[in-house]
Amino acid sequence: MRPAKVADEAVADALVSAFRRDGYAGAAIRDLCEATGLKSASLYHRFPRGKTDMALAALAWAAGGFGEAVVSPLEAAGDPASRLRRSAAGLRRYYAGGRLACLLAVFAASEAPEPVRDGIAAALARWRDALTAVLAETGAGAPGDEAEDRIAAVHGSLVLARGTGSTAAFRRAVSRMEGLPP
Amino acid sequence: MRPAKVADEAVADALVSAFRRDGYAGAAIRDLCEATGLKSASLYHRFPRGKTDMALAALAWAAGGFGEAVVSPLEAAGDPASRLRRSAAGLRRYYAGGRLACLLAVFAASEAPEPVRDGIAAALARWRDALTAVLAETGAGAPGDEAEDRIAAVHGSLVLARGTGSTAAFRRAVSRMEGLPP
DNA sequence: GTCTATAGGAAGATAGAC
């Protein structure tokens, strides 16, 4: 096998950046070529089913990084408070303090093909389930609802950040994310 | 002036639906023609600067409907509790109980041209300011933050609804929206 | 595995008749 000019991880990173900035339909193959440093024929060699495959690869890579930064700390050993704290730190890091949009939300917002939409639901479910389990350990009532509400607060704050330019709401949402339920 | 085949309001409504479903880049002129019932030359007659103008018209129409349903009740006379209640009712109606995505969020998520993005910030600011004023009347501390957080909760719940298909989080976010601050 | 070159079609936008 001939060595790849660009490592798979670097390609995936570049695809995530491009799709996050322009959306699925807004990102043209030409843009993905510029982002990855590969010509279109090379991209199609790696992703034979075309743009949908490129979006799926980006989604998988983004979900993997998110899982490592945010979900894994929730699933790790330790007391609930410190697991929430480590997960919140992962959130700040992953979204660069609110300056980065969520690829899931961008794809969910519109126009992504069916297989991509399926991946979104799975990634959200994994986060919600892990957070629900931690909140249940704290003895919170309706931990599933509380988990969904905290996740919604984070996503909503990212919408505001993109709409208004201010990341203050994101910082508050993450702070609330690491607190124990009342 | 020759009578229009399709009323301006009907055209605006159709544009909102199409853009909300497919996003800015995902909605082709062809799709907008099917949605409005007009041929492309007729659309360009009404919107001489092309697709960007069509998106701006959709945004203005959506913001107008949102202002009437959600923001005006906040700015009306009456005690804070009933203004919040009427605004929350407008939210449920406007987003069809969480089943409809927010055009602002769809455009904000990605790929909308600069003039459209400016309109988004203005619409969000109007909502936030009106909500802040009502919350300040209730004597809440940091009413501006509280307003932003409530708005973020609604938008986040709409992201979840689109990603997971469940509108439960939206219903909770709106219920919290109409409550007085603690 | 990556490239140049290009097919084939859909995209945004316009001309000019009615």
Added chain:
DNA sequence: GTCTATCTTCCTATAGAC
């Protein structure tokens, strides 16, 4: 104000050499 017809550009995807 709306239409048919069309222009040009851009897009996704592929063929085939290296």
